[in-house]
Amino acid sequence: MAEGSHFPPDPSLFWQPLVKFGTVDLFGSEMTLAITRPMVIVALSVGLLSWWLIATTRKAAIVPSRGQAGTEAVYNFVRNGVARDMIGSRDFLPFVPFLFTMFVLILFNNWMGIIPPVQMPAMGRIGFPIALTLLVYVVYHWIGVKKHGLVGYFKFMIPAGLPGWIKPAILLLEMLTFFVTRPLTLALRLFGNMFAGHLLLVVFIIGGWELFQQGGFLTVVSIPAWIMAFAMTVFEALVQFLQAYVFVLLAASYIGGALVDEH
Template identity: 60%
Template sequence: MSIVAAAPTDYTAPGVEEFWQPLIGDGAWAITRPMFLMALSVLAISIWLLVTTRKKALVPSKGQMGTEAVYGLVRNGVAKDLIGSHEFMRFVPLLFTMFVLILVNNLFGVIPPMSYPTMSRIGFPIALALIVWIVFHVVGMKKHGFFGYWKSLVPSGLPKGMIVPIFILELITDLFTRPVTLALRLFGNMFAGHILMVLFITGGWYMLTSGGILVVAGGVTWVFAFVMTLFELLVEFLQAYVFTLLAALYIAGAVADEH
């Protein structure tokens, strides 16, 4: 007799439906779980910033020290290094806001009871990428002029026969490739990481409750789920950092004197 004969057969692997979780209503106008979590993250970040900066001191508290460390990472490690000391300060609020917002919403994926990375819904990364896209084009045209900004897409000294193809390629990159890849990179990592974690956790539970040798396999699977969670924490931080880094890089290219 098979030792797994009593195992249930109703396990369904997680799919894209895991990411559509309406709370109020249905269809395109539904209030969904990721919408609620995004609003919750804005509230939590606002409270955190108010509490940790309300009584600033020369000898900072742990909360103030943590806020200053995150701010310093974005201000000095991203904005100043990439955009330059003359231009960077006016972009720090935007970059700091994006980094913290993305990081908190990513971390929701491993924090109960949220257990959902908001950026795994493609609409949120697209909205953030569009903001970056608008900002770096607007500041570039404001500094170099409308025609000067677009003319600078073509490097000087090119043969006449290469000017049009290069201009078209650079135009596609600036208008399409940059915002699309910026959004898809964040979305793809959060989507894939979350669905893998759900697969390991639910699959492990299925095997643990199946009896027989599957109990051992279920235990091993849950160990992998724990390892995956630790790895996902790293990915969530890195994706927030990479998104902010690329946003600063695009802005730096738009305002550079040699653009």
Template identity: 50%
Template structure:
């Protein structure tokens, strides 16, 4: 972030979007990137941890089992059962638990030392997860009502005939375009912005502290101190984004399986 100026001095270059493109092998569309490695490591790590814990369950749980059971209980009872309904949530529980753990662990690695890279700051990963949710709740909806019934369900009954085309178009745009778009952008935007802010405060504080003059080193020290606050705040945001992603997924699935359709 710090470059030598033409006159021999040092200047500060603010971090840019290139910080999020970190190819390890190759370049272009088929490059092996840092985010791909992080996502693969998270997938293996979650699988190994869950397999080890579930293969050796104890009546009195240890710390790891207690943490996994607490997370599972929150997704099962606090989200899936309460939102989708006690009679209909169980088929979707594995998906919801997987979504929550994958999003949360990938997010938390954004503040983990030596990694500090949230995978979902790359929009492609958020789009893929959203596509899974999109196919799930629309697939359930179409299976229940058929394609014709699915198309008809976008318009509430009892409306005047002249307003039906406008209402159908509005509802179709909401369910088919707006919902998946906002679900992906919400996760991506929060992870991108949070990581970008951490980069600015970290490297900006470093430049002011070690290369500033007058009161600038004090400002750099203050920026470094505020970075610690930002890290704590980012952890809260990372958890909330995982929670909100699964919460909205439950809301969408609940609408697809609702009896009133």
């Protein structure tokens, strides 16, 4: 795209790898091996979160430091406000580390979308929500099969007390819910909110800059655009937190649903 043009962006703008290693043939299709900016952001977030968790808990004390208190507050929020409430006080404890890890990873990478100089939410790239959803998918199905048995897991999907003639249709609908709808909506909800929110901020920030460069009255108009960009950034921080919370809340709900005795 020529400098100064105002034509709509093409798909190449969404694929800008930092390092390319070449291509490989995978199932008859060419796949490019590369390191992308979102990959670096996720790797950086994992390193920073690991350092933070180790640094704040290495010398844990009865009277916590500020760092320990902050980490414990987040942990207790996931433990008591998500895992215990959604899974139940009898079975929730083994799943707390999994849900806590998912929450802090998603939240930190969401907030990367508003933290300078990164300002790119990694979860706004569909591959990352899909990868996290696959983890949840495997966990709750494995738990369900382990508790009910393979055949019993499918029987468990059918509510008790239904007449026999309607059970096949209900089983089909439940299988679509368990195997298709749940993972699809879990991944798309996180991706869609992060992608749309990021684009909205870009519109106000870059739009304000374009107006500012025009001079005259348009320079004055750029000020409300930047004020709106700031307001939307604050609002986006809340949305990013809520999306991390909703993701782990639904994950805990699916796990809890797989552990109940009856559907």
